[in-house]
Amino acid sequence: MQMKPAVITGFALLAASAVALAGPSGGTVTGKVTYEGTPAKMKPIDMSKEPSCAKMYTTPPMAETVVTGASNSLENVVVYVSAGIPDDAAPSTAATFTQKGCRYIPHLLAFQVNQELKIINDDQTSHNIHPLPKINREWNKSQPPGTPPIVEKYDKPEFIPVKCNVHPWMHGTFAVLKNSHYAVTGDGGSFSLANLPPGKYTITAWHESYGDQSQDVTISGTESKTITFVFKAKPY
């Protein structure tokens, strides 16, 4: 009999969080990701072994391991709420990962646990998609031109390096996250995490070669907080 109130409390908690999530307004965390120091100089990619891709570029594209912008901004950083919020159900929309010009678009694809992942080959050459997870299961599939998209899912959160063995310059990342509160920095290095119910959160920023950083943020009401992440650039 003593358990009943506890169970009811549990349901109440669940209901409360559901209401809080469903609410249209909430706090926002915005900010910018920058670097200090000298990042490694990216080299142009030599695609001469794959003429069908090489001919798509007038000047060879640059490697995307570190992509920087004006005033030391850093791109391709995934900023996400790593603690303080319940896991979300996966959205019904698929996350799309495209192979075009022997590059991955986007270079870093963030999506949720159990969200549908759709992989498309837009090239005139065969690719193999070889994600290298340590926690999730590892698979490796060939995708010749003109074949239907590969549809997959990941059931555990993880940052997964992705490569194409046929074209060794092709590298990318799948960021498989637990909730829908994430952003990937683009040109300018800025991000925005909206609709955060009041509470204390840990915000983490992750970059494929500079590692990760976390900051705690407390949101009350519908306030907007600004935080910045500064990564130390590695010169190699």
Added chain:
Amino acid sequence: MLNIKKLCLNVAIALLLPIAAMAQLGDQAPAAKPSPHMESHVGNLTGHSEAGRQLYFRYCWECHGARGDGNGENAPYVTPQPRNFVAATFKCRSTPTGTLPLDTDLFNSVVRGFNFTNMPSWAALTAQNRADLVAFIKTFSARWVTEKPGDPIQIPTEPKLTLESIKHGGELFQKLECWKCHGQEGRGDGPSASTLTDSNDQPIRPFNFTVSNRSKCGTTNQDLYRIFMTGVDGTPMPSFADVIKPEDAWDLVHYLRTLQYNNRSPELALWESTKEGREIVAAKQVKQTRTGSGVAP
């Protein structure tokens, strides 16, 4: 007594609530643990991990490691690296890429050994011993608790061998760009070959068809069919199950056999019975080395 009971309940609730709250906050549930007791079923044999443990620590652990992580004492001298049973990614399966193999797949790997590697054939052990070993290596990964092996790839009956089949297989070899790694002549020297690494970031070579017909995952036509349909997990070799139709797959098998010109197969005999085929095979043969393959065996 009643009071103590009440107290116990309250303590239990007090302990449970934070757990419920933690689950609410999205903290990770405790990860599944590997089971120390596993069984394997191969034909009418049942393997037991308790028996397999003894055998493992006699025959296997020096390479595969006491923890089954492929980091045994001999591992630094072994390439490709010994299989990591903790990751539970296996090369030779009858199941689709990314899924666990059947017990029989693991059993057959232990019987066969892996050509061109340090893994010998364990045909000298009894079948019961091997079944026990298969059961034991399943105690290293929680995947054997949380997942089931995949559904095996269906292999239709091999159609009659024809010249058209070989020629169409050759077209597929071009279209699917097998040559990017395996090379136009199947020597494992394609443009991407030198850049290949396995999932441990160790350099790995694509299979050289001209040297041998004994690939790592078996020697028969069915084995060859299965290898490219399932892919070789943990290596750059992807699965083609979604992109090759079953009848096309057999054509590719027939063509691949003609690349193995040191192996007198029916496919090679038929190919060499034509003028075109004879000229192609003759042009490929490098006379200077013992096997004629140009690559030391």
